[in-house]
Amino acid sequence: MKINITPKNEKGQRHGYWEKYYTNGQLSTKGNYINDYRHGLWENYYYNGIIWSKGYYVNDNRNGLWEWYNNNGQLFSKQYYI
Numbered sequence: 001m002k003i004n005i006t007p008k009n010e011k012g013q014r015h016g017y018w019e020k021y022y023t024n025g026q027l028s029t030k031g032n033y034i035n036d037y038r039h040g041l042w043e044n045y046y047y048n049g050i051i052w053s054k055g056y057y058v059n060d061n062r063n064g065l066w067e068w069y070n071n072n073g074q075l076f077s078k079q080y081y082i
Contacts, residue, residue, distance in 0.1 A: 009035060011035075013033070014033035014036050015033055015034060015035060015036070016032065016033060017030075017032055018031060018032065018033055024047065026045065026047060026048070026049045027045050027049065028045055029042065029044050030042070030043050031043065037057070037059045037060040038057035038060050039057055039059065039060070040056060040057065041054065041056055042054065042055065042056070042057055046071045048071065050069065050071055050072070050073045051069050051073060052068065052071075053066060053068045053069065054067055055067065055081075061081070062081040063081055064080065064081060065079075065080055066079050066080075066081060
């Protein structure tokens with residue numbers, strides 16, 4: 001997988017927008033870090049580019065509604081995290 005160089009804070013922690021790619025160049029994952037913790041909307045994709053899951057993180061913990069999709073893009077599961 002190709003990983004973009006991510007912005008870092010003064011402590012060398014991941015901080016800012018981040019993307020990860022499959023070897024075919026297709027986007028695998030995207031989201032934001034704050035002080036090395038996933039925070040905000042994150043999306044994950046299948047190798048074919050179709051959305052696999054999406055949801056929010058707060059301080060690296062899933063928070064709120066998360067949705068999962070099959071490899072045809074059809075929603076098959078929802079879960080709410082507190």
